[in-house]
Amino acid sequence: MANLPSTTANVLGDSSLDRFDAVIIGSGAGGGTAARVLATNGLKVCILEAGTNYFLGLDDPAPGMPIPLFSNDELKLGARGLIEQQALIEPRTFRASADRGDRELIGAVNSLPKTVGGAAVHADMQCPRFNDVDFRLGTELGDVPGASFADWPLTYDELEPFYATMERLEGVQGMAGADPFASPRSGDYPLPPGPTMYVHQVLAAGAGAVGLNPFALPAARNSRPYRGRPACNDCGLCSMYGCPINAKGSVALLRDALLTGNVQLRTNSIATRLRTDASGRRVVAVEYLDPEGNRAEVSGDRYILAASAIESARLCLMSDPGGPGLGNSSGQLGRNLMFHHQTICVGIYQQDFHGERGRSVTGGFTDFRGVPNDPARPLGGIVEFGANSEKITDSLIYLLDFSFSGTQLKAFLHDSPLGSRLGALIMQGEDAPQSTNRVDLDPAVRDINGLPVPRITYQPHAFELAAREVYGPKMVELHGAAGAQFALVAPIFEGAQTPASRHILGTLRMGDDPRTSVTDRFGRFHDVENLYSADGAPMATSSGYNPTITLQALALRTAGAIVDPQRPEAVVEREV
């Protein structure tokens, strides 16, 4: 009988396990998903998580829910960044291109949360699927100079059963048929759409007036009680916040995995190196820093990287000091780093959208996803309807960025033109993969543990800038039709040097040809027989939709193929 819940500090699950079929690095959307598949099929799994756990009772089989230590607290989760990577001690570096020198910036660059549940904790869990055409853009687009578009080594039809399973396990709300551009589905969503926010109502009316097709976006947030978790009560602080009542599906699969008794989750454990045997083709251990910062290691029969596209690539590079990186015979490791190119168009309205009520984003449209090779309808992305839910953030614009004081400041605080009166359209545009957009190790900068930090080299391609030029003005017109007094397209990257997107993809590109890709069609490294990737890293292209459900569907399939290479879809939905 499993020893649950754990009573050992910094360990969740069965702390007595000491032999593992798999070691997973990262407990987020991909890692938790892979763990569930393996553990429900009887495999013993160790998960290493760099952050700590804020879901009390996550591994407790007694009836009832885990109690999250999250709360509607902007200081804690926002300004003081409870679950965020802290750039003061774990910086990253950035440069737009290699000819700009070693680096242009040291600090926060596109980091994701370090916490049990990973980025699935702070995500507002939008769950649109990619479209069938997104899996063959290499063929559809042909040669795009400077870009490295490629077909995925699998089709939408192959992934569809895994999407459907994922939606059932996590509890995705949505309505089949609501998105006129979506690819065929094998069934409806398990939950109906929940209430839509006021900003959604206003922007959807504007979208309809200019001939677009708004709908309630699918998301992994319970709209009714589902699989032991309550319905969302629209408490407000959602995107970038852990859910205080577990209505978000952030750790639903991870909890299932822990309750099998086949999983041991070690928290505050920072992976530092994958050690291989003499052949270099087999990983034999993961070295990590334990909660006190001491060296430790764990071994298993196979290893699954799920630390995010940047951190997973960094770990491969740190595992081969002075060499090209573990699993890099193709030279592609760390390359084709993609974010979504976000085009943000803000409307300033006389209405007060009270964005602190609701789920951050409840609606949008996909008309701007476009089609390949049509300059009038280029490949952009899904557009979300957003409101500002945060008060400290709103006030800092006037108080700090504009340096207002006295009566002028008071007028802005009172009127909140960029806070409660702002409606936003945000397009998650396709980001053309480029070989030169990459992660490598900074040659000099170290984190506080003495480890080399990831260096991001990135600049946008004309491909996504063209989509921005086409759709930006249309978004301004939508705001006009919705009743905005003012509307403008925010400067690229919000006026900063680095993309703000937290959709981090590529770096361990999947493909059938080991000469041009790092991982195969099941996420396994071509060069390393017992090493897999189960986060955003294998994606060959970014598509134009929020990526979480797709990376989870891939993780299901990767783990399913470990259990049953012939019929992975048959083993991924077992009950605990």
Place this chain on the structure above:
Amino acid sequence: MFRITRRRFLELAGASGATLAPVSFVPGCSDADLDTAAPPAKFFTPEERQVIEEVASAIIPEDATVGAFGADAVELIDRFLAAFDNERPLIYGGGPFSGRQAYPDPATGMPSDEFPPNAFLEFLPLTRMQELSLRVQLYGSSSVPNGDINAGVPGATTTPGLRAIYRDGVASLLTAAGVASAEEFAALADADQLAALGRTPSEFQRALRENLAEGMFSAPEYGGNRDLRGWIDYHWDGDSQPLGYTYFGTDGLPYDRPDRPNQVEDPNRPARPFSPGVESFVNTITLAQGGKRFF
């Protein structure tokens, strides 16, 4: 996911307190709760505190809505700087609920008369990495092993820490104002205090403005936002759990709370024109960015 961040607007810019009427009793956040724990440690000397209070009041003065003084915004800063002087660092409040909102009545979905305890006051322990980061932030990068590991790398910066930034900032503020004491500083007009602030190190100005925003609008368990006036006066609801804004009726379907609608305009927060100064500023940045004014 989507979140409006301040970064989004960085390029858009060309860019004596009144006494307050007490608000009604707020469930779960009475002073009695705070009295059960040891009083939070503070950082400022009385003289420093007075200077910071004065300049904070010049930045966010009192009028019909609460200012930095009335919201006791500086209290949050004073506590944050001394966070490690408490038995447990008072940095991250607990969760999930503050007790300001009731549990929903299971029959109606409306607020019941039962309130959860205030878990915000159960401050969370720090991990090794969190403590390192916060010590660097407060005490400077030389205060922890490897804190200055990148010293000498081009582009790397070190920080003396917020405590030193504030201590030195107050001294430079007095110097810039040409006064010798907090009392003399207090006698200056707001405009003169702000002018002096503008001549202090930029890292001090930045820290002060950033921390004042937190002191105005954070949960009151951190010391500021006294009587929730920051939230009430500036029309922000504050923490809403476990009630939230959607309740489920006896038919199992979701409904808006009548007093705080989610899906429609709130009659208590109706559409209204911007004040002339705000409208003119927004107009300027909109046109400068190639945007459009519709009316």
